[in-house]
Amino acid sequence: MEEYLAKRQNLIQEDRARRVDQNAVYRSSPDELRADELIRRIRKDEGESIWGKQQLHGSEQLFPGMEFLTSREKIVGTKVYDILSHMPKGGLLHLHLGMVVQVDKVLRMGLKYPAMHVRTSALLTADNLTTVLPIFRALPQDKWTTHASLTDPLYVPDSWVPIQRARKNFSEALGGPEGFDRWVTDWMVINPSEAYGTHNSPDKIWSKFYATSMVSQGLIFFLPLWEEYVREVFLSSLEDGISYTEPRCMFGEKFMIGADGKKNVPHHEWLRVYDRVIASVKTTLRNPSVFLGSKLIYSVVRNLSLEDMEWHLDNCLALKREFPHLIAGFDLVGHEDSLKPLIYYAEPFLRFLEKQKELGVHVPFIFHAGETLGDGSAADMNLYDAILLGTKRIGHGFSLIKHPRLMELCKEQKICVEVCPISNEILRYCGSMPMHPLPALMNQGVHVALCSDDPAVFGNMGLSFDFFQIFVASDIHGLGTLRELVWDSIRYSGLDEDEKGHAFAMLEGQWNTFVKFILDKYSKDTARGQP
Ligand SMILES: O=c1[nH]cnc2c1ncn2[C@@H]1O[C@H](CO)[C@@H](O)[C@H]1O
Numbered sequence: 001m002e003e004y005l006a007k008r009q010n011l012i013q014e015d016r017a018r019r020v021d022q023n024a025v026y027r028s029s030p031d032e033l034r035a036d037e038l039i040r041r042i043r044k045d046e047g048e049s050i051w052g053k054q055q056l057h058g059s060e061q062l063f064p065g066m067e068f069l070t071s072r073e074k075i076v077g078t079k080v081y082d083i084l085s086h087m088p089k090g091g092l093l094h095l096h097l098g099m100v101v102q103v104d105k106v107l108r109m110g111l112k113y114p115a116m117h118v119r120t121s122a123l124l125t126a127d128n129l130t131t132v133l134p135i136f137r138a139l140p141q142d143k144w145t146t147h148a149s150l151t152d153p154l155y156v157p158d159s160w161v162p163i164q165r166a167r168k169n170f171s172e173a174l175g176g177p178e179g180f181d182r183w184v185t186d187w188m189v190i191n192p193s194e195a196y197g198t199h200n201s202p203d204k205i206w207s208k209f210y211a212t213s214m215v216s217q218g219l220i221f222f223l224p225l226w227e228e229y230v231r232e233v234f235l236s237s238l239e240d241g242i243s244y245t246e247p248r249c250m251f252g253e254k255f256m257i258g259a260d261g262k263k264n265v266p267h268h269e270w271l272r273v274y275d276r277v278i279a280s281v282k283t284t285l286r287n288p289s290v291f292l293g294s295k296l297i298y299s300v301v302r303n304l305s306l307e308d309m310e311w312h313l314d315n316c317l318a319l320k321r322e323f324p325h326l327i328a329g330f331d332l333v334g335h336e337d338s339l340k341p342l343i344y345y346a347e348p349f350l351r352f353l354e355k356q357k358e359l360g361v362h363v364p365f366i367f368h369a370g371e372t373l374g375d376g377s378a379a380d381m382n383l384y385d386a387i388l389l390g391t392k393r394i395g396h397g398f399s400l401i402k403h404p405r406l407m408e409l410c411k412e413q414k415i416c417v418e419v420c421p422i423s424n425e426i427l428r429y430c431g432s433m434p435m436h437p438l439p440a441l442m443n444q445g446v447h448v449a450l451c452s453d454d455p456a457v458f459g460n461m462g463l464s465f466d467f468f469q470i471f472v473a474s475d476i477h478g479l480g481t482l483r484e485l486v487w488d489s490i491r492y493s494g495l496d497e498d499e500k501g502h503a504f505a506m507l508e509g510q511w512n513t514f515v516k517f518i519l520d521k522y523s524k525d526t527a528r529g530q531p
Helices: 001-015 030-049 068-076 079-085 102-111 165-170 177-189 194-197 204-218 223-239 265-282 305-321 342-359 379-390 404-412 422-428 437-445 464-472 481-489 497-529
Strands: 090-092 116-119 135-137 242-245 248-250 253-258 263-266 297-299 327-332 365-371 393-396 416-419 448-450
Touching: 030 079, 030 464, 030 481, 030 497, 068 194, 068 422, 079 305, 079 464, 079 497, 090 204, 090 497, 102 165, 102 194, 102 223, 102 263, 116 342, 135 204, 165 177, 194 204, 204 223, 204 327, 223 242, 223 265, 242 422, 242 497, 253 342, 263 265, 297 305, 297 497, 305 327, 305 342, 327 365, 342 379, 365 379, 379 393, 379 404, 379 437, 404 464, 416 437, 422 464, 437 448, 448 464, 448 481, 464 481, 481 497
Parallel strands: 090 242, 248 297, 297 327, 393 416, 416 448
Antiparallel strands: 116 135, 253 263
């Protein structure tokens, strides 16, 4: 038996040695080892006391890593969540800029502007609140209207109503002004009844997902609001310990609506504002060194014509030359299963790479690829093209574990996978965390940046929720895993070498404070719980 146990131990070690957190250089400090033991014990205790055997709504089973939208409230009350919410997160490398700020805050921003108007395609009634969505748009003053209400029988479908009036005069039968807020914000998020009931498949939930982005886009795509919004992206990220963000920004529209309500603000003006907000946030922070700024990934929807794609690639290079510190990469977004595959754009992409050599600028592709359940489908095949085209990271890579050679290439070429666990679950690529491929990637040594994707829509604000879900769904992940994920989020970011040096030094200090926090707050607590 002894011999068997020794063999067993060996095999486990051999297997674990391939894990991504087996960093040969890094050695945990004694404090880290104690904190690691503590959080593992807390996870185990809560696995039984909170997620064990109890019943939710009588019939559904609770378990660690269960569906996020029905467990969010429970998660917030856990010690593991408390610990993770104090963790410094480093960078957040996969998020869609228009889907970051809490929806009620975005609505409140919209309500401040008399230029902001709203319309619907039909008179709103109790029966169509969930099928008729609000369309927002800021209008030039000569187009402002005095229409009174979206719910008055005299409402002419598709006519603009000033947002403040639409809210104030929202019919009492539909809940009055609060009913208006509810109607709007319900259109900007995915609800559990949709994700787990009416829209319980990737294709179905994507239809609601597209609707959420249409609704919020109308509010955000207005420069004065956009400026406030971007500030809130940085501030709310900092609140959760995120020092750096690298959002995908949609540049598909050539002009944004300006303060005068006219659609005439070109891309370089968006970037000037972005730069200005970064600088002004730095001046308002008590400790500005924790804010490492932000860079954007130039993004367009994956349904453009070849001609339009060519234009955007050139435009991206022009912006990169004007704002070298702000453009981190180029990507295509949108539903991979139903839109154009990467191979469709191979020619313009190859020309883009050539032009970069000629111009001496570098804009890496940072492609979404393999966000699919397919095996050999066009969306799954995007992984081959992403890697061949030199992608710096892979967005999602949900189907990557099906491809052994591609996993090797990710390791050899240091391609990091931006994994968005809660997004994948809510968009129904997996039913819950225990079904998620993340452990397969990490166990095989593929580097990962943990990301939230669309926190405003999913309710996973910051990064603590995504860390929570993956941490409780594994018995292997420990403090060292968390540390590796945080450090990788800087290593694989678009920060330059100097910025990374500063980031690691800053993180080191934050991390020590975090470890001390765990020990100070929880060592007594669990000692008492011991038999
Ligand atoms: O997980 C995702 N995969 C692909 N596209 C996405 C994802 N999340 C959001 N978007 C897309 O990004 C745009 C807003 O910035 C929207 O078009 C939305 O559909």
